[in-house]
Amino acid sequence: MRYALLIHYPQPSVSTLSEAEIREGMAAFQSYAKALEEAGVLRSAEVLQTIASATSVSVRQGKLQIQDGPFADTREAFAGIFMIDVPDLDAALAWAEKCPAARWGTVEVRPSGVRFVDGAWKSAS
Amino acid sequence: MEERVLSDTVAVRAEELARTAYGRLLAILAARDGDIESAEDALADAFASALRGWPESGIPANPEAWLLTAARNRRHDVRRSAAHRLADPLDVLERRRLTVVDEIDPDAIPDRRLALLFVCAHPAIDPAVRTPLMLQTVLGFDAEQIARAFAIPAATMAQRLVRAKRRIRDARIPFAVPDRAQMPERLGPVLEGVYGTYAIDFPIVAGSQPRESLAAESHYLAETLAELLPDEPEALGLAALISLSLARRDARGTHEELVPLDRQDPARWDATLIALGERRLHQARSLGRIGRFQIEGAIQSVHCARAKSGVTDWRALHTLHAALLSFSPTLGARVAHAAALARVEGPGAGLAALDAIEDDAVKRFQPAWATRAHLLEDAGRATEASHAYERAISLATDVAVRRYLEGRMARLDRRVEDARS
Numbered sequence: 001m002r003y004a005l006l007i008h009y010p011q012p013s014v015s016t017l018s019e020a021e022i023r024e025g026m027a028a029f030q031s032y033a034k035a036l037e038e039a040g041v042l043r044s045a046e047v048l049q050t051i052a053s054a055t056s057v058s059v060r061q062g063k064l065q066i067q068d069g070p071f072a073d074t075r076e077a078f079a080g081i082f083m084i085d086v087p088d089l090d091a092a093l094a095w096a097e098k099c100p101a102a103r104w105g106t107v108e109v110r111p112s113g114v115r116f117v118d119g120a121w122k123s124a125s
Numbered sequence: 126m127e128e129r130v131l132s133d134t135v136a137v138r139a140e141e142l143a144r145t146a147y148g149r150l151l152a153i154l155a156a157r158d159g160d161i162e163s164a165e166d167a168l169a170d171a172f173a174s175a176l177r178g179w180p181e182s183g184i185p186a187n188p189e190a191w192l193l194t195a196a197r198n199r200r201h202d203v204r205r206s207a208a209h210r211l212a213d214p215l216d217v218l219e220r221r222r223l224t225v226v227d228e229i230d231p232d233a234i235p236d237r238r239l240a241l242l243f244v245c246a247h248p249a250i251d252p253a254v255r256t257p258l259m260l261q262t263v264l265g266f267d268a269e270q271i272a273r274a275f276a277i278p279a280a281t282m283a284q285r286l287v288r289a290k291r292r293i294r295d296a297r298i299p300f301a302v303p304d305r306a307q308m309p310e311r312l313g314p315v316l317e318g319v320y321g322t323y324a325i326d327f328p329i330v331a332g333s334q335p336r337e338s339l340a341a342e343s344h345y346l347a348e349t350l351a352e353l354l355p356d357e358p359e360a361l362g363l364a365a366l367i368s369l370s371l372a373r374r375d376a377r378g379t380h381e382e383l384v385p386l387d388r389q390d391p392a393r394w395d396a397t398l399i400a401l402g403e404r405r406l407h408q409a410r411s412l413g414r415i416g417r418f419q420i421e422g423a424i425q426s427v428h429c430a431r432a433k434s435g436v437t438d439w440r441a442l443h444t445l446h447a448a449l450l451s452f453s454p455t456l457g458a459r460v461a462h463a464a465a466l467a468r469v470e471g472p473g474a475g476l477a478a479l480d481a482i483e484d485d486a487v488k489r490f491q492p493a494w495a496t497r498a499h500l501l502e503d504a505g506r507a508t509e510a511s512h513a514y515e516r517a518i519s520l521a522t523d524v525a526v527r528r529y530l531e532g533r534m535a536r537l538d539r540r541v542e543d544a545r546s
Contacts, residue, residue, distance in 0.1 A: 020269070021278055028276060038524055090489040091519035098522045103277045 009105025
């Protein structure tokens with residue numbers, strides 16, 4: 001079963017983080033991703049740039065709307081995603097608990113519904 | 126060249142002092158007005174001027190007294206310059222001259238570290254920050270080192286520590302050791318805080334470096350506490366528990382390969398630490414008040430006894446695990462009890478004990494599944510065992526644990542295959 005670990009945390013403007021803190025954070029994510037990979041459960045991982053660089057697009061009544069900024073401007077923002085393949089929710093929760101971001105933000109665990117593989121949408125499980 | 130050697134010696138000596146005397150000096154400095162932050166600043170300044178001055182003047186006969194005097198003068202100056210910014214400079218100079226010659230013997234001042242530990246674990250302090258606060262004030266760790274051990278950003282940890290220290294100062298949390306009536310209630314959180322340095326739920330770390338360094342420090346803290354509270358059996362029990370567990374550290378394998386307790390080579394256990402732990406346990410027992418940490422220490426002691434007897438006394442272990450349940454019926458304690466019971470009465474009894482755990486969290490509790498898998502395997506129920514191994518593996522985020530269980534499951538599956546063919 002595939003699960004998305006959706007990472008949310010308060011968005012720091014880059015300037016509030018020291019270089020050492022950024023290095024630390026990167027080292028923590030490196031160890032975490034490596035552990036997921038060694039356990040053979042990692043499918044993909046991506047951490048996004050801060051919401052300051054987001055652009056939102058919508059089309060209403062045929063009109064394109066491009067907005068500078070994120071879809072929802074909240075204190076804790078979506079920051080990254082780990083797709084993992086584990087037997088069940090409990091295993092997904094065990095990995096979510098170990099995610100470095102769980103200590104300073106929130107990790108939302110959501111099962112995958114369908115996914116696009118080899119030209120067609122397939123059930124994820 | 127010679128100067129270089131001398132300054133190296135000074136640096137080494139200052140480091141030694143920082144290790145052994147930091148908490149003692151900080152406790153003395155902070156006890157007077159409860160202001161830990163300013164005491165830390167003053168002590169840091171004192172260490173800095175020692176590093177600057179000692180290479181030239183030589184290391185003083187009583188370095189601790191020197192540091193204490195320097196830190197006190199520093200605090201005094203800071204306070205004076207804040208209070209009387211327009212004061213006569215000559216007056217300031219005069220005061221400084223007077224206090225520097227003051228000879229202070231820290232050994233003559235009662236050790237305030239115990240009071241400091243009770244401050245750190247005061248009910249008004251957030252339980253989550255108690256252990257970090259102990260590491261910082263008694264051992265002198267900086268926020269960055271502590272943050273690394275707890276895997277949270279350094280800025281967050283620093284903020285929590287500062288908030289706690291201001292709370293201690295502003296709310297006037299007393300630097301006092303609770304009296305006999307309050308002791309039972311107040312000691313628990315102090316023991317938990319010290320135990321917390323040993324039992325940090327470590328996040329996934331590359332290598333095992335932070336794990337090892339903190340284990341030694343937590344042993345130092347527990348031993349300090351035992352020495353300061355020789356009449357509290359649980360403080361002695363905690364010191365025993367940490368000594369006896371730490372004694373087996375080198376035999377436990379690496380972060381990639383786990384060697385379970387019953388396969389460890391007792392020759393690789395640390396005999397000195399075992400002897401120290403046994404002594405603490407004996408001391409505790411003579412006081413005649415049993416408790417959770419003493420029982421956990423006794424459990425470790427039975428395991429360590431294999432180094433001499435060559436066998437493990439499972440009957441004694443089962444009795445101790447059953448006793449532990451009445452003090453601390455945690456999920457971990459209940460699973461460990463089931464495992465010990467199985468050694469005495471067979472895997473069926475152990476499995477029944479696992480089934481009897483009603484807590485819903487047991488379904489997500491990795492050690493419960495690993496134990497169940499072992500017991501099912503021992504009972505000859507291979508298919509169910511294989512399923513339980515799978516579940517235990519899926520819940521394991523630790524590489525070493527995962528590899529160990531995968532190995533056991535593969536061997537089990539092979540035996541089933543062989544039996545079929």
